[in-house]
Amino acid sequence: xxxxxxxxxxxxxxxxxxxxxxxxxxxxxxxxxxxxxxxxxxxxxxxxxxxxxxxxxxxxxxxxxxxxxxxxxxxxxxxxxxxxxxxxxxxxxxxxxxxxxxxxxxxxxxxxxxxxxxxxxxxxxxxxxxxxxxxxxxxxxxxxxxxxxxxxxxxxxxxxxxxxxxxxxxxxxxxxxxxxxxxxxx
Amino acid sequence: xxxxxxxxxxxxxxxxxxxxxxxxxxxxxxxxxxxxxxxxxxxxxxxxxxxxxxxxxxxxxxxxxxxxxxxxxxxxxxxxxxxxxxxxxxxxxxxxxxxxxxxxxxxxxxxxxxxxxxxxxxxxxxxxxxxxxxxxxxxxxxxxxxxxxxxxxxxxxxxxxxxxxxxxxxxxxxxxxxxxxxxxxxxxxxxxxxxxxxxxxxxxxxxxxxxxxxxxxxxxxxxxxxxxxxxxxxxxxxxxxxxxxxxxxx
Ligand SMILES: [Fe+3]
Numbered sequence: 001x002x003x004x005x006x007x008x009x010x011x012x013x014x015x016x017x018x019x020x021x022x023x024x025x026x027x028x029x030x031x032x033x034x035x036x037x038x039x040x041x042x043x044x045x046x047x048x049x050x051x052x053x054x055x056x057x058x059x060x061x062x063x064x065x066x067x068x069x070x071x072x073x074x075x076x077x078x079x080x081x082x083x084x085x086x087x088x089x090x091x092x093x094x095x096x097x098x099x100x101x102x103x104x105x106x107x108x109x110x111x112x113x114x115x116x117x118x119x120x121x122x123x124x125x126x127x128x129x130x131x132x133x134x135x136x137x138x139x140x141x142x143x144x145x146x147x148x149x150x151x152x153x154x155x156x157x158x159x160x161x162x163x164x165x166x167x168x169x170x171x172x173x174x175x176x177x178x179x180x181x182x183x184x185x186x
Numbered sequence: 187x188x189x190x191x192x193x194x195x196x197x198x199x200x201x202x203x204x205x206x207x208x209x210x211x212x213x214x215x216x217x218x219x220x221x222x223x224x225x226x227x228x229x230x231x232x233x234x235x236x237x238x239x240x241x242x243x244x245x246x247x248x249x250x251x252x253x254x255x256x257x258x259x260x261x262x263x264x265x266x267x268x269x270x271x272x273x274x275x276x277x278x279x280x281x282x283x284x285x286x287x288x289x290x291x292x293x294x295x296x297x298x299x300x301x302x303x304x305x306x307x308x309x310x311x312x313x314x315x316x317x318x319x320x321x322x323x324x325x326x327x328x329x330x331x332x333x334x335x336x337x338x339x340x341x342x343x344x345x346x347x348x349x350x351x352x353x354x355x356x357x358x359x360x361x362x363x364x365x366x367x368x369x370x371x372x373x374x375x376x377x378x379x380x381x382x383x384x385x386x387x388x389x390x391x392x393x394x395x396x397x398x399x400x401x402x403x404x405x406x407x408x409x410x411x412x413x414x415x416x417x418x419x420x421x422x423x424x425x426x427x428x429x430x431x432x433x434x435x436x
Contacts, residue, residue, distance in 0.1 A: 004418045006206040006279050007395050008387040010369040011218075013354060015292065015300040021318035022290045022356055024249075048223035055304075061242060061362050071241035073201055073361065085243030106237045111196040119238045119362055126220030128211040128386050130365065132233070152231050175224050183226050184233035185207075186363050 009129040014055050017089055023057075028088040030060075030100040037065060040168035041135065042097035045090050045122065048176030052094025056124035058173070060086045060098055060135075062117070067104025090124075105142050115142035115149065122173055131183040135171045136160050148184075156182050200240045201422035203363040204279060209392045217382030219343050235363060242361040245288040247322055255321035257293075257333040265315035267296025267334030269410040272370070272398065275327045276357060278421030283327025289417075290320045290356040291331060298337030298351075307339050332410065338377055350377035350384060357417060364419040371397045372413065 016022055031038050041060070045053040061084055063069055068079035088096040106114040118135040136143055138161050143149055149157055159181045162169035173181050213225035233239065253259045258269060272291075276284045294300045294317065297309040301316055315334065323329045336351050352369040359365065371384065375397075378384055387393045398415035405412040 003279055003281050003421075004277060004416070005392065005395065006209045006418045006420055007366065007368055008392050009210045009366060010354075010383060010386075010396070012356075012367050013369075014304055015294075015302040016354065018292050018301055018318045019316055021292045021316075048227075051223075053224070059365075061238065063238065067237075069237065069241040071244060071360075073240050074237060075198065075200075083243060083245075084241075085245070107196065107198055108234070108236045109196055109198045109200055114236060114238075117238065121362075121365060123367060124224060126218070126222075126224035128213055128215055128218065128221060128383070130367065131213070131226060134233075148233060156228070176227055180226055180228050182228070183230050185230040186233050186235070186239055 011125060011128050012057060012123040014125040016057060023089055028086050028098045030083060030086045030098060033099060035101060037101045038099055040097055040099055041171060042167055043171040043173060044094045045096065045173045046094060050177065053090055053124050054092045054094055056090040056122060058088050058096040059121040061119045063103040063106060065101050065104055067106045102137060112147045113142060113145060115140050115146040132186050133181050133183050134160055135162050138162055138164055152182050200235065202235055203361060203420045203422055206279065206420050208389065211386035215382065215386040218386055239362050242364065243358055245358060249288055250320050250322055254319055255331050257319045260316055261314040263314040265295065265312050265334050270335050271332055271404065271410050271412040272353065272415060273330035274415040274417065276323050276329060276417045277327055278419050280421035280424065282421060284359055284419065285323055285325045285327055287323050287360065288320060288358050289323060289329045291353050292318045293336040293353040294339055296334050296337050298339035343382060348377050350375040350381050357419060359419040366419055369396060370415050373397055373400055
């Protein structure tokens, strides 16, 4: 039996931000401000010249504080009602933000432990497919044993680490050039 | 099979989504000028499909209003243009329909103009058309929108550049690995040959998978033409466990 081949990706283009379209009002807010441990994850999306990308969309996907997902393919007891998804357009200065909590560490099928991390999708005009990266937390002891970080060349690992600042956690994304963010093939 | 047996030693067994790089356009596509400074130059790093990657947002019905699938019914009057029905199935590359998954669309109006402050095309806006829609697939993976055929529009990529008529689609599937943003085109569009976005997909067969099919059977006589378009997301590799499940279902 023949199996269908997948549909190709195309750019999100410049006009995704139509009223009542894919950008919801609560898009960047995974948790209310008064949730224990709530913090702001924020950053700037930049292109190969280091210029801000004003027409990008950032999406994040992550576990809850206990490292759980509300999803049938997570075979562990679920975390009902945890949405774990956020979406934020970049503004005229390339900035994006989310309000979230730090996810728990995760077991892997191979018996290892992944340090707390947030999966990130970057979309923009000029990008024919999404790119994917991860945010890790600075100073986290579990980072040393994380199998994904370990596979990244040491000199580029910093691009995956958030930086604590007065607003919360800063995570800048550089699509190309000096300090290019590490992107993953999913 | 060996892989999955090894995996079960840790007590955690996850689906594994098949790669599909061959379908997608390269991020570096010189014909599409804006891609020049927006594609990574370093090689992509390996990311195993662990819990974060095989799960994904299951955005539900609460994201869809009752009229969200009907872009011709969102205002007091009817939009101008050719009324069309766009429908099809969302399935995975194993051929399995994806039920209850959110499908989002956005598009230009019939004159090729978006309701977006950045759109400078001197074509009229339509007070009765916003150009956004969403719906959930049903239990068999079917989605259905009622809209108007979008117009072609000019852009500044190259001299006298025009985008073929298209509808933007956003799909989530059931896993982070399945996320897809794409565009649906219309059959026989004379603008295909000069469009670097459509042609960024190198494989001709893959390009054809972005083109909807006119379907007379599902037109509504004296009301709307109909275009069919199935969307295929990455599917999980078949495993022993899934085969057993299928037998249980029978
Ligand atoms: Fe468009």
